[in-house]
Amino acid sequence: MGGICSRKREQQVIEDGVRSGVCGRYSKSGSSKWLGASLPRQVADFQPGGSCPTLMDLCIHKIREDIEKYGSFSMLPRDISQQIFNDLVFSHFLTDASFEAFRDCALQDVLLGEYPGVKDSWMKVVSSQGTSLLSVDLSDSDVTDTGLGLLKDCSNLQAMILNHCDHISERGLKHVSGLTNLTSLSFKKCNAVTAEGMRAFSSLVNLEKLDLEGVPGFMVDLFILKASICFKLVFIALTFFFAPPGLMKLESLNIRCCKCITDLDMKALSGLTSLKELQVSNSNITDLGVSYLRGLQKLIMLNLEGCNVTTRCLDSISALVALAYLNLNRCGLSDDGWDKFSGLKNLKVLSLGFNNITDACLVHLKGLTNLESLNLDSCQIGDEGLANLTDLPLKSLELSDTDVGSNGLRHLSGLTHLEDLNLSFTLVTDSGLKKLSELTSLRSLNLDARQITDAGLAALTKLTGLIHLDLFGARISDAGTNSLLYFKNLQCLEICGGGLTDAGVKNIKDLAHLTVLNLSQNCSLTDKTLELISGLAELVSLNVSNSLITNEGLRYLKPLKNLRSLSLESCKVTASEIKKLQLTALPNLVSFRPEH
Missing domain, CATH: 3.80.10.10 (Ribonuclease Inhibitor)
Incomplete structure (x- = not known):
């Protein structure tokens, strides 16, 4: 099955670090902002005057043009088959017939996330990769429990992504339980993940990342996952009560958009002293819940966006001296309680957008000597408030929808490290832009x-x-x-x-x-x-x-x-x-x- 691979496996493939077959979900809007910071690889330029393509590029391009002529690629070295497969997915040239040509090719990565037409019949080809298969992405597919069951012999699977798979039930999850080499598993917005379905994960002793973001709310006892699971890096988005004894090595926890998460859940988290990242945005956490986090002295990132907190929570947050990233957007905060924030000397990123804060709040940010990014979107900030930012090493400043005008930009002229500046929907006019001419790092x-x-x-x-x-x-x-x-x-x-x-x-x-x-x-x-x-x-x-x-x-x-x-x-x-x-x-x- 497949030829000898001529490349080494560099690292495990996980969802956040690899381009899916169809490069993510594209926005339907007319704006181009969906592109984000990174773009997929560029294909070879075969136009006159373009960069010279490699021989492999030319060969793969020719194979794509004549794909209907090939019945099987199983005699090729594995890495060559993999490159041909990736190119067909990337170019949207993969069909039922051409996919069959990859049977028994010993592919390592089958990343078909959001690719149209993926169904159970395709799973026979996927499963034929056997023990060579290390990662599979079937997001937004029509694969059912039957198709998922065909992966039981792919025992070396390390990463599996089944986001938005509406045709998989809790019965299908039982097929996952035997894949004990899995380190990364994602079921975002998958209705199959019920309390009963979660039991399938208890045997996944090597699991490091579990992503259940947007799964319908239900109650789950984390003892289901057993204390034998060693979570090194876990992202969990799920409505449940925490039972921390089995998660003492947990470093990163994501429970965003879970309205059933309450202060009692935060109390259970207080014993997870290894926690470095916590995301509980848009939950029902209040000031009391935040107070339970005071003992998490290793916490570097905290996301409380949209939570039901007040400025009273700032006293608890100021005790988290290791914090480098803090998101308090849309929390309804006012100018009170910020006087203790100067102690967060490690803070690099601070998001305060859509709060009721004014220039009076910015006075207390002057001591954040390592602050590189500040978001004040839609706050009641005016020209004079910007004077408090002049000595900060800011690289990114968000002032959209504030009362900042041309006169206030004089306070920004000394921010020589500034790389990203948003002045959309402010009162700035042509005359004010002259004051930005010295921001040569922009x-x-x-x-x-x-x-x-x-x-x-x-x-x-x-x-x-x-x-x-x-x-x-x-x-x-x-x-x-x-x-x-x-x-x-x-x-x-x-x-x-x-x-x-x-x-x-x-x-x-x-x-x-x-x-x-x-x-x-x-x-x-x-x-x-x-x-x-x-x-x-x-x-x-x-x-x-x-x-x-x-x-x-x-x-x-x-x-x-x-x-x-x-x-x-x-x-x-x-x-x-x-x-x-x-x-x-x-x-x-x-x-x-x-x-x-």
């Missing part, structure tokens, strides 16, 4: 505001290191895009709802490193725009919705081989023509609108 700037015009953009031309520039709603004209030529390193650009025409796009076409371009709501853009940007070979996401683009203009997108997301809503474009473009020229396109 990499990301968000200026969603109608009062920003061409003059404001021109004031930023010293910020040549910008990688992300969001001008959503700004009144940028064709003439204003001349200033964009200073930002040669831009990877993400959003100019939506402005007055751009094709003439303005002529300056954008020279931003060769763009991976994300959002020009939606510029109603005068035509097919000429697509012709102008056809040379932006690194583009991964493109949005030109609400414009005059037609089916005729789609031909200009053919050179954009890295394109994975395309939005042309409210244009004179049909889904059938985009689909045709996908099949003939853009094999990596996995998300497009219109869809129908």
